[in-house]
Amino acid sequence: MFVVPNPLCLLAALLVAGIASANEPIQLYMPDAPPLTMHHYEGGHGMVGDVVLTALARIGKLTHIVAEPWPRSQIRVAKGKDMLIIPLSRTPEREHIYTWIAPIMELERAFFSLGEPVSNFAQARQRYRRIGVGMGTAQVGILQREGFSDEQIVQLKLGENPAHLLSLGRIDAWFTGVPEALYIWEGSTYRKQNLRRSPALASTALYLGCSKDCDAQLVEQLRTAISELEQDGVSLLLRQAYLPLQPDP
Template sequence: MVAKALLFIFIHLLASASLALPDNSLRIVTENWPPVTYEKEGQAQGMAVELAHLIQKEMGESDPIEVLPWPRAYHVAKTRPNTLLFTVVRTPEREQLFTLLGPIANGEIAIYTRRTADLSFSDLNYVKENYSVAVHRGTAFHKVLEDNGYKKIVPVNSSISGLKMLMAGRVDMLCDDVLAIHRISEEAGYPYDAQKKVTSLQHSSLYFAFSKNTDKDIIEKWKRSFEKIKKNGTYKALYKKWFGPLSSPTEVLLVSNGKKAPIIEL
C-alpha cells in the first residue's frame, strides 16, 4: 500500500513538473477575410495562408493554422506567448503590442457603396456626419473610421456580413480593403463589381504578428525563411496568383516595440 502511494505521488510530481515546463510550440491563428485568409472545408486557405505554409516548408515545420473569429484571434495573440497572428494591418499601436514581420501585402483601406446607390458624396464632412458605414468590429478599419471622424459607424461580425447589409440597403457604406473587397462581394453572392469606391482613407500594410514573449529564435527562423522566399521569386509568383497585376512588396521588415530592423531589399 505504501509503495502504491509513493508511486502515485511520484507520477503526480512528474505530471506537475511536465505541466510547468515552458511551451515553446508556436500557436498560429488567423481569421476569415477572403481572399487573404479564410476557411474552406475545415482548412485554412488564402494568400497569406499559402505564404505561411511556404515559410513553414522552408523551415521544415508544420504547425497547424487555426481560423478563429477576429476578436478571439486578436485576444489570443495579445495574451499568449509563442502565438502568431496574421494578417495584421500595421499601426503604431500594434508595433508596441507585437513583433511584426512583413509586409505580406500592401493594400488600401477605403469606403465603398453600392454601384447603383443614388447618394451624394461631394461633401465628405456631410458623408461623415450622416451616412452609416459598416465595418468589421475591432479591426484596423474600425479604428481608421473613428480616427477620420465618421459618426455613424455600424460594427459587424465580418466583412461579408457588412457587405450583405450594404447591398440590402441597411447601411449606406462599407469600409474594407482593396485587396479583399471584390472577393468579399463574390463570397456574399454578389457580382464582382457590385460596389464602387467612395474615397480612400489610407494605405495599408499587412504583417505577421508575433505575441509578446515569443521565442526570439522562432521569430528569427520565420524572418530568414521569408527572406529566402522573397529572394527566390516564390513570393512574387504567389502574389501574382492572388492579386494579379498589383505590385508585390519586395522588402522584409521586422518591427519590435516600435523599433524597425534594417530593411532588407530582395
C-alpha cells in the same frame, strides 16, 4: 470571374501538411477573411496565409491553424507565448503588444457603395450614416482617428455578409480592404449591381505577428524565409492567384 488559383497555392498547403517535426506545432491564429486568409479552400489559404505557411514550411515547422473570433485571437496571442497571428495591421494601438516579424503585403482600404463614390474622408463623414467594418479590424481605428462617430461605425461580426447588408440598404457604405471587397462582391448574388469604390484612402502593411514573448530564433528564421520568398518572386505569385478582375471606379 476569378483568376484560377496558381498551383503554388496548393503546393504551399501540401508542404505544410507534409512536414514532419519533432517539435510541438506552432499555433497560427488567423480569421477566415477571404482572400487574405482562408480556412477551407482547396487551392490554398489566401494571399497572406499561403505566404506565411510556405515560410513555416521552409523552416521545417509544423503548424496548427487556430480559428477563433478575431478580437479574441488578438488578445490571446498578445498575452501568450510564441503564438503567431495573421493578417495583422501594424497600427499605433497594437505597436507595443506584439512582436512584428515581417510585412507580407500592403493593404489599401476604400469605401464601397452602390451610389456615387466619395473622394475623401470628409465627404464620407457627411454622407454616410452607417458604415460597415469588420469587428476588431484596423478599419475601426482608422475611422475613429478620422473623426467618425460610434453611431456611424457598424462593426460586423465574422459571418455577417457586408455585401448583403449593402444590397439591402442596411449600411450606406462598406469600408474595407480593396481585395476583400472585390473578392466577396464578385462571389455574391449581388454582383450585377453596380458596386462603386472610392479612391484608396488608407493603407497599412499586413504583418506576420507573434506574441510579445516570442522566441528570438523563430522570429529570425521566419524573417529570413519571408524575405527569401519575396526576393524569389514566390510571394507575388501566391498573392496574385487570388485577385479577381477589378471593376472601374
